[in-house]
Amino acid sequence: xxxxxxxxxxxxIYIWEQLIYEMIFEALGYSRNKExxxxxxxxxxxxxxxxxxxxxKFEQITESALFNVSGIIPQKLKYREEATTEYIRQLxxxxxxxxxxxxGATFKKEDWNFFKSRPQxxxxxxxxxxxxxxxxxxxxxxxxSLINYFDTDRTVKEANVVLRNYLITEAKGYWITxxxxxxxxxEKLNYFIGVSRADEIIINVLFPVLILYFEIFERNENxxxxxxxxxxxxxxxSNVMVERVEKVLGLDKASxxxxxxxxxxxxxxxxxxxxxxxxxxIGQKVFN
Numbered sequence: 001x002x003x004x005x006x007x008x009x010x011x012x013i014y015i016w017e018q019l020i021y022e023m024i025f026e027a028l029g030y031s032r033n034k035e036x037x038x039x040x041x042x043x044x045x046x047x048x049x050x051x052x053x054x055x056x057k058f059e060q061i062t063e064s065a066l067f068n069v070s071g072i073i074p075q076k077l078k079y080r081e082e083a084t085t086e087y088i089r090q091l092x093x094x095x096x097x098x099x100x101x102x103x104g105a106t107f108k109k110e111d112w113n114f115f116k117s118r119p120q121x122x123x124x125x126x127x128x129x130x131x132x133x134x135x136x137x138x139x140x141x142x143x144x145s146l147i148n149y150f151d152t153d154r155t156v157k158e159a160n161v162v163l164r165n166y167l168i169t170e171a172k173g174y175w176i177t178x179x180x181x182x183x184x185x186x187e188k189l190n191y192f193i194g195v196s197r198a199d200e201i202i203i204n205v206l207f208p209v210l211i212l213y214f215e216i217f218e219r220n221e222n223x224x225x226x227x228x229x230x231x232x233x234x235x236x237x238s239n240v241m242v243e244r245v246e247k248v249l250g251l252d253k254a255s256x257x258x259x260x261x262x263x264x265x266x267x268x269x270x271x272x273x274x275x276x277x278x279x280x281x282i283g284q285k286v287f288n
Contacts, residue, residue, distance in 0.1 A: 024205055025130055028197075029126065040066060059136075064094035071112075156232045211223050234257055235258045242264045245272070246264060271283065
């Protein structure tokens with residue numbers, strides 16, 4: 001905490017890619033698995049993935065590394081479905097060709113929380129989606145593109161399309177029809193990361209990291225553009241907690257603006273549920 005830093009300490013683009021990687025995985029972990037998802041992103045880190053970034057099988061290597069290190073792959077001799085047998089065989093085979101370069105931590109299935117999660121939110125699906133998204137981020141150097149994107153002013157309408165396109169990830173392969181190993185899904189999965197989750201990552205990951213980056217390197221005009229866009233950004237996320245606050249306060253559709261959406265979550269978690277009404281500006285108005 002006492003070390004003195006200068007902007008040159010943060011010139012390495014890999015620092016920023018690692019930060020985004022960890023924050024995206026935290027977001028994909030939701031409340032039940034966010035801690036283990038961050039640990040996994042720190043273990044299978046950018047330094048390790050960079051060893052394979054130019055490999056034509058980079059996406060497969062990333063997915064294989066994450067699944068094998070996570071400990072989620074079941075250790076069975078026989079599976080009911082041939083599709084499961086083949087998918088796990090591929091994960092293990094690809095990992096065997098890459099693991100000699102890995103010297104990080106490994107985890108156990110018990111570290112993951114499946115209980116009371118919807119099938120679409122199972123760690124298995126989130127891991128595969130995260131693997132595809134991160135491999136795309138790295139191979140196409142998305143962070144550099146984002147930095148350049150804010151060299152000029154952007155409208156909310158344009159940014160909605162451009163930023164979401166960086167994040168929306170279609171489901172692929174095995175997980176289109178499964179939610180866990182050897183567990184067929186009753187419904188086809190269309191997206192690993194859809195519009196709603198993409199918006200949350202834009203608001204809670206991309207905007208804060210970009211503002212931090214621009215402020216460190218004193219690119220104040222770029223930081224202003226990101227902040228302005230944040231204040232005007234609209235999203236389609238649905239949340240029972242937010243809907244409740246919105247209704248109680250009589251703020252019809254106010255949560256469509258992301259800044260209001262985040263403020264309502266903050267109010268509910270830090271004041272409403274803790275009965276800190278008289279410490280809240282709104283509560284002071286109501287009760288006094």
